[in-house]
Amino acid sequence: MKRLTVEEATPGLGRLVELALAGEQIQIRKGNGIVELRPAQAPQAAAEEKLTPREALRQLQEDARLKPEQAEGYLRELREERLAAESRRPA
16 A cells, blocks of 8 residues: 655656556545545446437436426516516616
């Protein structure tokens, strides 16, 4: 296991990342805090799911749609703002 200070790790960070990806345990210390460099696992859903451009567009469109209660809240807020603006307007 390698233990380094931030100052020691900074110049060779690229090499330290390569070592961590190869399985070596690396800790970097700053004051009383310590962090570990280690590989993160890629999200499996994104790695396994291959969408066609058409499917991806449909998914984006569906995710962007407001649910009825969200739309109602948005319209209510918009109406309140409009009424407040009209009441501030000089007669």
